[in-house]
Amino acid sequence: MLTIGGAMEATRTTPDPRRWWALAALVASMLVVGFDGTILNVALPTMASQLGADISQQQWIADSYSVALAALMLPAGLLGDRFGRRRMLITGLALFLAGSLFGTLADTPASVIAARTAMGCGAALIMPLCMAVLPTAFEPEERSKAIGILTAASALGMPLGPIIGGWLLDHFWWGSVFLINVPMVGIGITACALLLRESRDPATPRIDTLSTALNCLGLGALIYGIIEAPRDGWTHPAILVALFAAVALLTALVLRERKATRPMLDLQLLRQRGFLWNSVAATLAIFVMMGLLFVLPAYLQAVLGYNSFATGVRLLPMMGGLLIASRVTAPLTNRFGPRPVVAAGLLVMAGAALLGSRTTVSDGYGNTALWLSLTGLGLGVAMIPAMDAALGALPKARAGSGSGLLMTLRQTGGAIGVALLGSLLAASFGSRLDTAGLPGAAAEYARKTVGAAHAIAARTGDQALAASANSAYVHGMDLVLMVCAGAAIVAALLVAVFLPDTRAPEAPVRDMAPEPVDARQ
Structure with missing residues (x-):
């Protein structure tokens, strides 16, 4: 039977009784990530007014989370394989917690953008590693149910964002949309530390710094161009430069990864x-x-x-x-x-x-x-x-x-x-x-x-x-x-x-x- 962390234990024939409690910890983590993607929608006008944020700063307050999240997911999964999936999941939650705490204290648009970026980096570790433990935490007959629960939790976060954000703004100051994350993430960290077994792949190579940079910059440029294009137009020079840079960087990444023994962008999986x-x-x-x-x-x-x-x-x-x-x-x-x-x-x-x-x-x-x-x-x-x-x-x-x-x-x-x-x-x-x-x-x-x-x-x-x-x-x-x-x-x-x-x-x-x-x- 596969343990919650993903190792084979030949002597075990019964499921780990803690696996559903472990799933509950992952659900709490995915809920936070889910509603934080939308909770700022209702707080942004109030926040922008009080901080004096211009249109461009408002756009980056909203988009910095998504850009960091998309750009860092691939290296995040590799970090989990190399240094331990539980450890890196807890690291992601801790980074998300730190960003949330910093956001409650932010008093300038730049500091809010920094807080949202830190939260996006944390979410980039949380999302793939929550999913990574499922294939080895549950047998195939239970895995579909576990994935359904985790998928529902992630989807539930999206409508919860405006609900929670609207209620908080009716009763508290705008920083409360960051503060609400603290107890949820604290529960997630505690539960993951107590309920998840650690696993790693000892054969995972060292992190390739150049490939990581190509991935982060390439995906960051792609997501930036895609997000900004509806506002500035697809033919705007900045959008064209971003998309051209994304194609060039990601092409370089693919060419480099094809020669790697254990690539970060594992093209063999796509075969x-x-x-x-x-x-x-x-x-x-x-x-x-x-x-x-x-x-x-x-x-x-x-x-x-x-x-x-x-x-x-x-x-x-x-x-x-x-x-x-x-x-x-x-x-x-x-x-x-x-x-x-x-x-x-x-x-x-x-x-x-x-x-x-x-x-x-x-x-x-x-x-x-x-x-x-x-x-x-x-x-x-x-x-x-x-x-x-x-x-x-x-x-x-x-x-x-x-x-x-x-x-x-x-x-x-x-x-x-x-x-x-x-x-x-x-x-x-x-x-x-x-x-x-x-x-x-x-x-x-x-x-x-x-x-x-x-x-x-x-x-x-x-x-x-x-x-x-x-x-x-x-x-x-x-x-x-x-x-x-x-x-x-x-x-x-x-x-x-x-x-x-x-x-x-x-x-x-x-x-x-x-x-x-x-x-x-």
């Missing part, structure tokens, strides 16, 4: 169809989900008129669908195999997006709740078996680096989804908004977002502008949802054609290192 196509399915599912979640908050707030707290509450139907999926996915996968189940989940997501694309200005929340529930159901049915099969295809010694690659693909897919779909939404909204009669500066400001248009309408008493903003935004949202539906259908077709049927197992990736040792710390 294994099970890992490759399950990773593709998970990445495209995240692309679609992030697109859906990107358009919804502004629709609920600006068009339907809900505040931040109420908006977060109204995102919860997605969790209902996810919870149902976590209960039905394992039996379905056991009976039919992952290929038809993952494809069916993606088709459910496509159907949800198509239903959402029929939204009109006069529709209420009921229609949104329906297709949002279907989105959660489809996401869970697609994501849980895809993640399970991808992680199950990893050699035990490379659980950290492999899960780091998987999570990097997911994070990058989500960022690309937000950027591309955000550009489509912005272009559609700006072209359809009727700003006749507004001064040039006011018209330009109104075209930026539906919230900005409503602010101008409220200031001028222009009800026609507010109506035009609602109509233009709903039209843009419908276009985005149509694209999401198309992406989900393409993903389902790719899965149906290329994903192997693991009921007739293919040969696993050749493990070039011995099984990791189990060492109590």
